[in-house]
Amino acid sequence: MTEARNQVFPYPNHCDNLNGCDLIQNFKTFTALLVKEKVMIPSIIHQTWKDREIPQELHPFQASWKRYHPTWEYRLWTDVDCRKLIADHYSWFLPIYDLYPQPIMRTDTARCFILHHFGGIYADLDYECLKPFETLLAGKDLVLGCEPHSHVQRSQAQTRGFDFILSNAVMASVPGHRFWEHLFKSFVGAHMEPNPLDTTGPFLLTRAYLEAPDKSEITIISPEDLFPFDESEVWEAGTKRTTLPPPPGEAYGIHYWQGTWWRKTKMRWYASRPPKTIDIAQTKNGAGEIIAIRTLKSSLIQRILPRNAPSSRSPPRISSPIIPGILPEAVNGVWYQVTHQNEVVASALLDVKQILRFLNTLDHPPLVTALMVTKGRTALAQRAVLNFQKQTYPHCELVIVNDDEDDQLRTWVQSLADTRIHLLNLPTDQRSLGVLRNIAMQEARGDYVAQWDDDDFSHPMRLALETGLVLLHNADACFLQRWMLWAPEQRRLAISHRRLWEGSFLARKVTIPPYPDIAKGEDTPVADAIALNQRTVLLDYPQLYTYVIHSQNTHETSHFEKFFAKATAIYESGAYDIAIRQLQNDFDIDLSQWIEGQPACRYDHPISGRRSRRSPALASYPSILILTPVKNSAADIPRYIHNLHTLQYPHDKLTIGLLEGDSTDDTYEILSAALPQLAVDFHAAYLFKEDMNYKSALPRWVPSEQRRRRAAIAKSRNSLLMRSLDNQDWVLWIDVDVESFPADVLEHMLATGKDIIVPHCVLPDGRTFDLNTFKLEPGATSWDWSPYLIDGILQPPIGWGRNYLSDFPDEDLVELDSVGGTMLLVRAEVHRHGALFPVAPYNNLLETEGFASMARDMGYSCWGLPWLTIQHPRK
Known part of the structure; x- marks a missing residue:
C-alpha cells in the first residue's frame, strides 16, 4: 500500500488509457473529462455531532481544522440537521435511515449524503488536523484513506477477506460524485446487517469500493498519510500527542479512534489500557494486540436479523402471495416492509410506542376518512359504526353510503349524535359496488381514506397504526400482509396467508384510482395500482383486521375455502373459543353468541x-x-x-x-x-x-x-x-x-x-x-x-x-x-x-x-x- 501512496488505486487514471483518437471518437467521455477538470473539491469542512454541545475533550481537534483552513467554510451537522438533509433531498432513503437500530448507522450514512450533496471534507470529531489538506486534495475527485495495516490483521477483517480497510473517518469529494450513488445502493442492500461495520461503516465502504464498476476517479491514500497510528497505540497514549511517537512527516492528521458508538464507557479517554471489564470481551493475539471485540448485543441482533436475510425483494401483486417478511428468528415481533413502486426498500419490527409518539408530535394530524358502503344490512352496519367509534385515532370520520331508501339506519345514526359520522342515503338503483365506492370517495373530506366494510372488524388501533406508519415513512398507503378470517357459522378462525389484502388499506386519497364499475372484485385492481406505483407499507399484523365470512358476502362461501387451505394458522375446537375470547377483548365487542357455552366465571348474581x-x-x-x-x-x-x-x-x-x-x-x-x-x-x-x-x-x-x-x-x-x-x-x-x-x-x-x-x-x-x-x-x-x-x-x-x-x-x-x-x-x-x-x-x-x-x-x-x-x- 505504501507504493500506492497518493496514486489512483488500484487502476491508473482515465487519461492514461485514452489517446487523441479515443477522445475524438468518444465525445461524451471527452466532455465529461473537460467538465471534470473544472470541478474541484469545495473548501468546506463537515463534522457531525448529536447536538451543538460538543464535549470539551473534542474542542482542540475541532479547532485544529479551523486553524489550518482559516478561509474554509466550516459546518457542524447535528442529528436534526442530518435527518432534514435526508428528508429534503433523499426522501427515498428516509425509511431505512429512520429504522436503523443504532445511531452510528445514521451518522455513517449522513456523512456520505452530505459529501454527495455539498462536497468538501468530512472528518470525525476525534481526528486532529496537522497541516492543510489543499495539497493532498489538489486535482482529485474523491479521496478515501486506508486504515493502519494492523487493523487488517484482526479477525473481523480476515474473516471478510479484506487486504485493506477503507476508513470513513476522513473523506473528501466533489459534489455529486457517482461513487456515492453506488454506495447508497450498498446501504440499501446491507441495511439488515447486524454489525454497524458491515451495515454502514468501514467494512461496507471497503466492499462497495471493491464492487464499484469504475474506480478510476477514486484516490486511495495510504495509512501513513491519514492514519499514522492504530487503535492500540492511541489507546496506550490517550489523547496526548506528546506521548505518541512523532507522526511521519507526511501525516496530515491523527485519528484517536474514540469509537463512542461501541465503547461501553462513552466519552472517556484512556490514559492507559481500557478497563479489564472491556478486556474480557476482547480477543488478543500473541503480541497483546486487540484483534476482535465481541459483544452480547451484536450476537443478539444477529439472531434476530441474520446476515443472510434478503436485502431487497419485489413483493408480488394480489394474485400471488407475499414472500414472508417476518423471519423465522423474529416470530416474536410484528414485521413490516416499506416498498417503493413494488421494490422493498426497508424491513423492520413494529414499534408501537414509536408510532404513537410520532403521532403525538404532529401539530396538525391529517383527517382520515373511513369509507363504508352498505345495503339492506342494518344490523351489520350498526356493528361497523360502533367498531369505528372505538378507534383510538381521534382525527377520523366515517362516510356511509347506504344504497337503500330505508330510513332505519339513518334514524339510528342520528341518535348517536356523532358529528364524525356522515350518512348518504341513495335511492334504490342497480349500482355496482365499484360505483358506490367512487361515490363514497367523492364524499370523503380527509386527505387519507381507509376502506371500512360493513361486515368486518377492525382493531381499535388500526387507523392509528396505519396512519402513523404512512406518515412516519413518507408513504402513500398501508396494507396488511395478513388478516384474520372468521367463519362464525362454521366455528372456524384462521390467520390468512401473506397477500396484499385489499380491504385493509389506508391510502392518500389522491393516489387512489377510480374503482371499476363491477359488482365484486372492484378493489383488487385499485389495490394493485397503489402497490405498483406508490410508496407503500406492508404490515404483517393480522390482528388489526378480521374478515367475517357469512351467507351475505359479496363472494360465495366456496370462494373462501382456498384461503382457509392456505392459512398460516387455524383455530378450531377449544382453541377457537380461546381465540374468539381474545378477539372479544381486543375489539371490546360481545361475541359470546359465537363461543361454545359461557365462561365458567360468568355469574348472573352479585x-x-x-x-x-x-x-x-x-x-x-x-x-x-x-x-x-x-x-x-x-x-x-x-x-x-x-x-x-x-x-x-x-x-x-x-x-x-x-x-x-x-x-x-x-x-x-x-x-x-x-x-x-x-x-x-x-x-x-x-x-x-x-x-x-x-x-x-x-x-x-x-x-x-x-x-x-x-x-x-x-x-x-x-x-x-x-x-x-x-x-x-x-x-x-x-x-x-x-x-x-x-x-x-x-x-x-x-x-x-x-x-x-x-x-x-x-x-x-x-x-x-x-x-x-x-x-x-x-x-x-x-x-x-x-x-x-x-x-x-x-x-x-x-x-x-x-x-x-x-x-x-x-x-x-x-x-x-x-x-x-x-x-x-x-x-x-x-x-x-x-x-x-x-x-x-x-x-x-x-x-x-x-x-x-x-x-x-x-x-x-x-x-x-x-x-x-x-x-x-x-x-
Whole structure:
C-alpha cells in the first residue's frame, strides 16, 4: 500500500488509457473529462455531532481544522440537521435511515449524503488536523484513506477477506460524485446487517469500493498519510500527542479512534489500557494486540436479523402471495416492509410506542376518512359504526353510503349524535359496488381514506397504526400482509396467508384510482395500482383486521375455502373459543353468541352472593404486613382505605406499607394526609416515595409495553418490601384499585395453611380479571412457546395452555403455576429466603409470575381459591 501512496488505486487514471483518437471518437467521455477538470473539491469542512454541545475533550481537534483552513467554510451537522438533509433531498432513503437500530448507522450514512450533496471534507470529531489538506486534495475527485495495516490483521477483517480497510473517518469529494450513488445502493442492500461495520461503516465502504464498476476517479491514500497510528497505540497514549511517537512527516492528521458508538464507557479517554471489564470481551493475539471485540448485543441482533436475510425483494401483486417478511428468528415481533413502486426498500419490527409518539408530535394530524358502503344490512352496519367509534385515532370520520331508501339506519345514526359520522342515503338503483365506492370517495373530506366494510372488524388501533406508519415513512398507503378470517357459522378462525389484502388499506386519497364499475372484485385492481406505483407499507399484523365470512358476502362461501387451505394458522375446537375470547377483548365487542357455552366465571348474581362459607376460626392471629405500591391513584385511595377498615382481622395485627412513585396527580399528598390516622387505626403505617421513571402513552395491555411496565412494578414491590418488612409473619399484597373483598378474606386464606395463596379476582360481570394467576394445562411445559416470547417474556393469547381460576368452579383449592398480585398472601419467610419479584425475566416470566416460578424452584407451592372472589373494576 505504501507504493500506492497518493496514486489512483488500484487502476491508473482515465487519461492514461485514452489517446487523441479515443477522445475524438468518444465525445461524451471527452466532455465529461473537460467538465471534470473544472470541478474541484469545495473548501468546506463537515463534522457531525448529536447536538451543538460538543464535549470539551473534542474542542482542540475541532479547532485544529479551523486553524489550518482559516478561509474554509466550516459546518457542524447535528442529528436534526442530518435527518432534514435526508428528508429534503433523499426522501427515498428516509425509511431505512429512520429504522436503523443504532445511531452510528445514521451518522455513517449522513456523512456520505452530505459529501454527495455539498462536497468538501468530512472528518470525525476525534481526528486532529496537522497541516492543510489543499495539497493532498489538489486535482482529485474523491479521496478515501486506508486504515493502519494492523487493523487488517484482526479477525473481523480476515474473516471478510479484506487486504485493506477503507476508513470513513476522513473523506473528501466533489459534489455529486457517482461513487456515492453506488454506495447508497450498498446501504440499501446491507441495511439488515447486524454489525454497524458491515451495515454502514468501514467494512461496507471497503466492499462497495471493491464492487464499484469504475474506480478510476477514486484516490486511495495510504495509512501513513491519514492514519499514522492504530487503535492500540492511541489507546496506550490517550489523547496526548506528546506521548505518541512523532507522526511521519507526511501525516496530515491523527485519528484517536474514540469509537463512542461501541465503547461501553462513552466519552472517556484512556490514559492507559481500557478497563479489564472491556478486556474480557476482547480477543488478543500473541503480541497483546486487540484483534476482535465481541459483544452480547451484536450476537443478539444477529439472531434476530441474520446476515443472510434478503436485502431487497419485489413483493408480488394480489394474485400471488407475499414472500414472508417476518423471519423465522423474529416470530416474536410484528414485521413490516416499506416498498417503493413494488421494490422493498426497508424491513423492520413494529414499534408501537414509536408510532404513537410520532403521532403525538404532529401539530396538525391529517383527517382520515373511513369509507363504508352498505345495503339492506342494518344490523351489520350498526356493528361497523360502533367498531369505528372505538378507534383510538381521534382525527377520523366515517362516510356511509347506504344504497337503500330505508330510513332505519339513518334514524339510528342520528341518535348517536356523532358529528364524525356522515350518512348518504341513495335511492334504490342497480349500482355496482365499484360505483358506490367512487361515490363514497367523492364524499370523503380527509386527505387519507381507509376502506371500512360493513361486515368486518377492525382493531381499535388500526387507523392509528396505519396512519402513523404512512406518515412516519413518507408513504402513500398501508396494507396488511395478513388478516384474520372468521367463519362464525362454521366455528372456524384462521390467520390468512401473506397477500396484499385489499380491504385493509389506508391510502392518500389522491393516489387512489377510480374503482371499476363491477359488482365484486372492484378493489383488487385499485389495490394493485397503489402497490405498483406508490410508496407503500406492508404490515404483517393480522390482528388489526378480521374478515367475517357469512351467507351475505359479496363472494360465495366456496370462494373462501382456498384461503382457509392456505392459512398460516387455524383455530378450531377449544382453541377457537380461546381465540374468539381474545378477539372479544381486543375489539371490546360481545361475541359470546359465537363461543361454545359461557365462561365458567360468568355469574348472573352479585359476587357477594357467591360466598356462603362461614369464617374459619383461627387458633391464633399472626402479624401481617399489608403492602401496596401506588401510582396515579388519587381516585382509588378513599375506597382502598375504606376497604382496609372493613377487614374483620384484628387491626392491631396489621401494618400498612405504601410506596408512591411516578404519579402525576396528588396521590402522594392524599396518602400523606391519611397516614397519621392509618397509624392510629392499625399497628403501624408507613409511606415511602420512589420514582421508577416509567411513563408510557400506550395502553397497559400492549405486548411491547409489558417488559418495561412489569419490571417497574417489580422494582416497586421489591423496594417496598425491603423498606417495610420487619418481624411480621405474613405479607399481604393488595392492589390499590381492588374494588371490594370479603371482610374475612384473610381468615379464609390463612386457613388453607399454604405458603402462597390467592383469591379469585373477577370483574363486575364475573369474568376473571387476574390472568397472571393460572395453572398450566397438562403437558404444556413441553410445548413450543417461542412464538409467544416477546421481549424475553411469555405473552401467549388468553387461555393458550393456561387454565384460570374460573376453569375450576367446583374446586375448593387449586395448585397453581403462577400468581397475580391483585391480592396475594405470602408467608414472610418465603420473601426472607430470597423469593422476590424478578425485574428481569426469570424462566421467561416477570414480576408476580416470575415470583411464583422462583418460589416453586425453591420448593414452595402456590395455591388459589376459585370460590373466594374479590372484585376489580373494569378499566
